[in-house]
Amino acid sequence: MAPLTDLRIAVICSSNMNRSMEAHSFLAKKGFDVKSFGTGDKVKIPGSSADRPNIYEFGTSYDDIYQDLLFKDKALYTQNGLLHTLDRNRRIKTHPEKFQETNDKFDILITCEERVYDQVLEYMESQTPTDNSIVHVVNIDIQDNLEEATIGAFLISDMCLMMAKTEDLDNEIEEVLHNFEEKCDRPILHSIVFN
Incomplete structure (x- = not known):
């Protein structure tokens, strides 16, 4: 297009x-x-509680973040939409910039x-x-x-x-x-x- x-x-x-x-x-x-x-400074996304966000370096692939959250708590990150968000992101580009x-x-x-x-x-x-x-x-x-x-x-x-x-x-x-x-x-x- x-x-x-x-x-x-x-x-x-x-x-x-x-x-x-x-x-x-x-x-x-x-x-x-x-x-x-x-x-x-870092990629910060919600964690298991408000005072415990998940923090990653810029350049960490969306796929790696997806796999990390899947390992930590699949139910929580499915329910709050983060796995869906990461799935969309990795279809657009490889990593946060x-x-x-x-x-x-x-x-x-x-x-x-x-x-x-x-x-x-x-x-x-x-x-x-x-x-x-x-x-x-x-x-x-x-x-x-x-x-x-x-x-x-x-x-x-x-x-x-x-x-x-x-x-x-x-x-x-x-x-x-x-x-x-x-x-x-x-x-x-x-x-x-x-x-």
């Missing part, structure tokens, strides 16, 4: 497990040129929570631009649970379709985001940084 647009999009959450991967899956199915990342470690260039960076948005801006502003191309950083807050990740993926997909229909994204993005914000009734943050 030919890409829907030539926009290069990255969807970013903290661990590259749930929200960014659900949106990655939606956008890829619609033909977008999309990648997904996390910004955290850290945004701060990629050399890829993007036109739009979509973050799923304000803390991640701040981390992305901090990282982008610490880099020396190579070609001074404009990058739009857009945040839409999505709670980190399976239901919200699905709703968030629909919203991100709608927003990307609206952006794809513009003649000149750099000049029209404020209007697109304003219209989208009214439609989805969630606050949207937007900043411009340079590649």
Whole structure:
């Protein structure tokens, strides 16, 4: 399938497990040129209790994480949806990736929570631009649970379709985001940084 647009999009959450991967899956199915990342120090996912998360290094394969959870407590991780999530993830790519470690260039960076948005801006502003191309950083807050990740993926997909229909994204993005914000009734943050 030919890409829907030539926009290069990255969807970013903290661990590259749930929200960014659900949106990655939606956008890829619609033909977008999309990648997904996390910004955290480690990949953290729920464990047997709130104070005992499962923690992995970025680069640990989704398959290895799946097998680890299967071994630890198949019933728990089936019931809370983590095994299903990991199964989806490993069909999309091999492992969680850290945004701060990629050399890829993007036109739009979509973050799923304000803390991640701040981390992305901090990282982008610490880099020396190579070609001074404009990058739009857009945040839409999505709670980190399976239901919200699905709703968030629909919203991100709608927003990307609206952006794809513009003649000149750099000049029209404020209007697109304003219209989208009214439609989805969630606050949207937007900043411009340079590649």
